[in-house]
Amino acid sequence: MAADFRGIVEVLVDGGVEVVVVGGLAAQAHGSARLTQDADFIYSRSPKNIARLVETLAPFAPYLRGAPPGLPFRFDKETVQRGLNFTLTTALGDLDLLGEMLGGGSYELVLPNTVVLNVFGRDLRVLDHPR
């Protein structure tokens, strides 16, 4: 039931995971006053990044949000490779990992439309808002 959003940002950035903040958090960075209670990230589907993502998040016990406890869910490279979008609960808080995003596509397609912001002392890539 944690909500350590700072922790989520720190863990992903320090782990060198290629992610872009999207959704409500990205909207907040551009001035939205709407409060969101989960963190949405689009992640690179490259094998190297999937390995890094799994290694970085594994200590925080990722599990499918809303699923009954005890399912044989393993957050490992194979699971991420076979899946795409994951809505997770973790020891740090709720986290949505998107392999693709409606209207945006993959991490690589979104990348040119991002801006790097310094958040909690870390450089974090956030979806940009065209003027």
Place this chain on the structure above:
Amino acid sequence: MADTPSHRFPREAAPAAEGARDAAILRKYGIEPDPVIEAYKRDVDRTLLRQNLARTPDERWQVITQALRLQEELRAAGAKARGR
């Protein structure tokens, strides 16, 4: 991209079953399901709502406080990047 595989549970896992279950609960209380609301519910991540309802008021307050801290940080970083 509407058909992309997803690991959202249980919304995409069994949407028809969940819809039928919701309809049964509503009818139990004499409420007929509204087709417009049912259509919109497909795009609402209700796992977050359920998770929040399972929290105590104190836990909800803690989540909101943390979310507000992140919002302040993001808005300040965004404003700085835009030179404001």
